[in-house]
Amino acid sequence: MTDGMNQGTTRGQSACEQCRIQDRVLFADLDAGDFSALAGPIDDVELPPGGTLYHAGQPATALYTVRTGVIKLEQYLADGTRRIVGLASQGDLLGLEGTVAETYEHTAIALHPASVCRIPKTIIDGMEPKLNRQIMRKWHDSARKAHACIRDLGTGHARQRVARLFLVLAPPSTPRCRLFGREDVGALLGVTTETASRTIAEFKRHGLVAEVATNVFTRDIAALERIAAGDEG
Amino acid sequence: MTDGMNQGTTRGQSACEQCRIQDRVLFADLDAGDFSALAGPIDDVELPPGGTLYHAGQPATALYTVRTGVIKLEQYLADGTRRIVGLASQGDLLGLEGTVAETYEHTAIALHPASVCRIPKTIIDGMEPKLNRQIMRKWHDSARKAHACIRDLGTGHARQRVARLFLVLAPPSTPRCRLFGREDVGALLGVTTETASRTIAEFKRHGLVAEVATNVFTRDIAALERIAAGDEG
DNA sequence: CGGGAGCTTGAGGAGGATCAAATCATGTGG
DNA sequence: CCACATGATTTGATCCTCCTCAAGCTCCCG
Numbered sequence: 001m002t003d004g005m006n007q008g009t010t011r012g013q014s015a016c017e018q019c020r021i022q023d024r025v026l027f028a029d030l031d032a033g034d035f036s037a038l039a040g041p042i043d044d045v046e047l048p049p050g051g052t053l054y055h056a057g058q059p060a061t062a063l064y065t066v067r068t069g070v071i072k073l074e075q076y077l078a079d080g081t082r083r084i085v086g087l088a089s090q091g092d093l094l095g096l097e098g099t100v101a102e103t104y105e106h107t108a109i110a111l112h113p114a115s116v117c118r119i120p121k122t123i124i125d126g127m128e129p130k131l132n133r134q135i136m137r138k139w140h141d142s143a144r145k146a147h148a149c150i151r152d153l154g155t156g157h158a159r160q161r162v163a164r165l166f167l168v169l170a171p172p173s174t175p176r177c178r179l180f181g182r183e184d185v186g187a188l189l190g191v192t193t194e195t196a197s198r199t200i201a202e203f204k205r206h207g208l209v210a211e212v213a214t215n216v217f218t219r220d221i222a223a224l225e226r227i228a229a230g231d232e233g
Numbered sequence: 234m235t236d237g238m239n240q241g242t243t244r245g246q247s248a249c250e251q252c253r254i255q256d257r258v259l260f261a262d263l264d265a266g267d268f269s270a271l272a273g274p275i276d277d278v279e280l281p282p283g284g285t286l287y288h289a290g291q292p293a294t295a296l297y298t299v300r301t302g303v304i305k306l307e308q309y310l311a312d313g314t315r316r317i318v319g320l321a322s323q324g325d326l327l328g329l330e331g332t333v334a335e336t337y338e339h340t341a342i343a344l345h346p347a348s349v350c351r352i353p354k355t356i357i358d359g360m361e362p363k364l365n366r367q368i369m370r371k372w373h374d375s376a377r378k379a380h381a382c383i384r385d386l387g388t389g390h391a392r393q394r395v396a397r398l399f400l401v402l403a404p405p406s407t408p409r410c411r412l413f414g415r416e417d418v419g420a421l422l423g424v425t426t427e428t429a430s431r432t433i434a435e436f437k438r439h440g441l442v443a444e445v446a447t448n449v450f451t452r453d454i455a456a457l458e459r460i461a462a463g464d465e466g
Numbered sequence: 467c468g469g470g471a472g473c474t475t476g477a478g479g480a481g482g483a484t485c486a487a488a489t490c491a492t493g494t495g496g
Numbered sequence: 497c498c499a500c501a502t503g504a505t506t507t508g509a510t511c512c513t514c515c516t517c518a519a520g521c522t523c524c525c526g
Contacts, residue, residue: 075380075384077384077385077388078458078461079462081388081389081463083383083387083388085380085384086380096376097376097377099369100366100369100373101373105377105380106380128365129365132361132365133333135369136332136368136369136372137333139369139372139373139376140329140330140334140372142376143330143372143375143376143379144330144338146376146379146380146382146383147318147319147338147339147379149379149383150316150318150379150382150383150387151308151310151316151318152310154316154387154423155310155314155316155423156310156314157481157482158481158482159481181504182505182506183504190387190388191482191483192482193504193505194482194483194484194505194506194507195481195482195483197504197505197506197507198482198506198507200505201505201506201507214491225311228311229310229311229312230312230314390513390514391513391514414472414473415472415473415474416472424514424515425514425515425516426472427473427474427475427514427515427516428513430472430473430474430475431474431475431514433473434473434474434475447523
């Protein structure tokens with residue numbers, strides 16, 4: 001149980017018009033006029049690692065756009081087992097279920113220091129038609145990610161899953177990628193904390209990845225792809 | 234490789250207005266006037282077990298509503314491994330990705346004899362605003378199912394996964410449920426065909442389920458729930 | 467009746483879970 | 497600034513589940 005502080009700081013208004021990731025977020029195809037209309041109540045939320053954005057079952061009052069950091073989406077089984085069913089990073093939308101349901105379906109917790117943009121449900125409701133296409137695209141992203149999670153991170157031996165995780169964490173061109181706690185790696189891949197740790201340690205020994213700082217890795221992409229596909233060396 | 238015939242028969246027009254599952258499908262909240270406007274090109278497709286509705290990568294020209302039967306959604310890994318990432322049954326919408334993307338993302342194959350309703354993309358495009366809420370709800374269903382797949386069918390021991398599958402196949406009140414081939418059970422749960430077979434056989438021996446006809450089972454719900462939660466007896 | 471596909475079962479081994487301990491980070495107070 | 501406490505990570509040893517390879521079985525269909 002990470003048990004971090006359950007909410008980050010909320011500071012002032014967000015400047016959507018200057019947002020660096022504007023083209024990737026919900027309001028991508030709104031014009032300037034629309035922007036001034038909605039500028040009002042959108043604000044930023046800063047989350048420390050372990051900080052909770054919202055809990056499963058809570059009334060869904062807002063959507064969130066991820067600006068920086070990585071946020072995990074957790075769900076729980078009847079026996080209390082924890083499972084991470086998805087990750088959200090830059091440009092992803094969280095709490096999409098709020099547009100059609102009353103409550104959140106996951107618990108959203110930051111893995112790295114994160115900054116997200118809070119968009120009250122009322123804003124969405126107020127301008128539905130213009131946003132519909134964009135919201136649909138976000139649903140699509142979300143479904144694709146979930147299926148990729150089953151396919152890539154939930155299939156094969158632990159070594160393959162870890163390799164695929166390293167490949168998913170950042171695009172191949174990116175030199176480094178940030179990892180997170182072994183317990184979370186386990187919950188994401190469906191293996192135990194020990195297996196996650198052992199496998200990552202083995203990767204380091206074999207030079208498949210190198211830890212340049214705490215949980216910051218460089219990767220041998222080609223070699224990881226070979227492992228991911230099941231080729232053993 | 235099941236390699237069934239790759240398409241069922243297509244016969245005539247569909248009578249949406251008399252459809253038994255009308256309240257569960259896409260056009261749930263359209264009025265009579267709307268119905269007559271769209272009555273045109275919607276038609277039924279009958280699929281035999283193993284029949285393919287569409288292939289991953291194909292241009293997405295239509296959505297499909299499932300009227301009867303169960304349809305599997307398959308995806309493939311780089312090494313060729315097959316994985317079932319979801320099941321669709323009565324009322325579910327298939328090929329939703331077609332509303333925002335060019336091609337299908339899964340291969341959709343019938344597990345039982347199935348009857349589906351083909352809705353050309355042009356119809357959807359033509360009446361977007363009225364349908365938006367309903368489409369959104371279908372996206373939501375789809376995402377929920379995918380997460381349930383990770384959580385319930387992809388976590389824990391083989392015995393737990395099979396128990397959860399039996400519980401998911403039909404609501405608890407339903408006396409019987411239909412299963413499908415062991416190879417597909419394996420691909421859905423992320424275990425081998427042999428493990429699927431062995432586990433189901435063991436369930437039969439222990440009276441947790443009983444096979445009243447080929448792949449038709451009655452279930453001891455309470456006992457299955459105990460197994461699903463990890464209690465061993 | 468014979469052939470084939472899918473299902474069941476067996477034996478053996480490997481991978482991962484489990485239990486337990488040692489080592490390494492991180493932040494705290496002296 | 498250092499010693500210490502705390503939690504995360506790594507590692508070890510053992511056991512059990514599940515995979516693998518292989519054979520027998522059942523059911524259906526020609």
